[in-house]
Amino acid sequence: MEREPRAISAVLHILLRVIEAHLRQGSGAGAQARFGAVSFIHRFGASLNRHVHYHCCVIDGVFEPVEEADDVPQSVRFRPAAELTPEALAAIAEQVRVRVLRWFARSGLIEADDVHEMLAWENSGFSLDAAVRVGAHDRAGLERLLRYCARPPFALERLELLDAERVVYRLPKPQRDGTTALTLTPLELIDHLAALIPPPRRHRHRYHGVLAPNAPLRAAAIAFGREVADATGAPTEVGSPPATPVSRTRSPARYLWAMLLARLFESLPLVCPNCGADMRIIAFITEAVPVEQILTHIGEPPRPPPISPARGPPAWDEAPEPMPDWDLLQQPEPDFEFDQRVSW
Helix, strand or coil: CCCCHHHHHHHHHHHHHHHHHHHHHHHCCCCCCECEEEEEEEEECCCCCEEEEEEEEECCEEEEECCCCCCCCCCEEEEECCCCCHHHHHHHHHHHHHHHHHHHHHCCCCCHHHHHHHHCCCCCCCCCCCCCCCCCCCHHHHHHHHHHHCCCCCCHHHEEEEECCEEEEECCCCCCCCCCEEEECHHHHHHHHHHCCCCCCCCCEEEEECCCCCCCCHHHHHHHHCCCCCCCCCCCCCCCCCCCCCCCCCCCCCCCHHHHHHHHHCCCCCECCCCCCECCCCCCCCCHHHHHHHHHHCCCCCCCCCCCCCCCCCCCCCCCCCCCCCCCCCCCCCCCCCCCCCCC
C-alpha cells in the first residue's frame, strides 16, 4: 500500500463508510444522517519502520438534518449511537476486510483466486481497535488524543548522537526480540527517514462527514462543540442546538501568537527562562549599529553565515577514472634487448 497512494485513500474510505453505516444503524437515524470524523494517515511505526495504518477520531453518533422552515436556518439533531460491543467491532472489521480485498481484485493489485483464498484464512490480517474514548466535555483529553494522532514519525528526545559514525534511537517500548534501541550510521538514519516521506500533494490529515470543509451541515454540527455554557456554568444539552448563543468578544480561531507558540512548543515564549518573570518589550531597535553592538555584547555573531552555492548530488557512477602517475607519452624501457635489424 505504501507504493499505491490510491490504495491508501480507497482503504480509508471503505473503513469510514462501514463505520458510518454502523453508526446510523446503532442510532436509529435515517439515510440522510451523517457522521463526523478526522483521519490521520501514518506511514511509520514506532521503530522508524514503514508501516501504513490509520488513526481515526470518530464522533460516536450521527447528525440528522431537521426540517427547514421559511425563516429558520438549517439545523441538525444529534443522535448518539449505541455502545460499541466486541461483536460489533468484529463485524466492522470483517466487512472492511471483504470490501478491501474485493477492491484490490477490481483494481488489479491481486488476483481474484488469491482473494478467495485469503477470505478463508483464520487470521484475516486486519485489526481494528476502539478502546480509546474521550468524554464530550473533556477538552484536554481530546487535545492529547489529537496530538498523539498528529505526531511526527520520530521524536527528537529519543535520538542521541554517540559519535560521528553512530546514532542511537531509543524505542518507546521493547520489541519482541528484546531490542530497546537502534544503532545506525548517519546514512542509515537518513535512509530510514527518507522512506517515511509521504508522496507529494497527498493530505495526511483529512476531515470527513459533517466535519468536511464543504459539508452542508458543518456550520450547524460544529455548534455542539462550542463552549456556549461558560456564562451559565452548565453544560450544553447534547441533542439540540443552543437556544440563545452567547456573544463572543473574539473569534475562537484568533488566538494570541504567544498562546499558539505555547501550545506548539509547550513553553511560554513570554516567560524569562532564567528568572521566570514575564518578559516585556523595552525597546524596538531597527538601526544596524546598535543591533551589531548588542549582538556582540551577548556573544552572538553580528553577521549572518555565508550561503554556499547549491550543488547537485555527487555522481559516483560518472566519476572519471583516476589519472596514472606516469607520463603516457613516454615509452617504458623493455625488460630485455631485442635486435630490430632486418636479417635477409
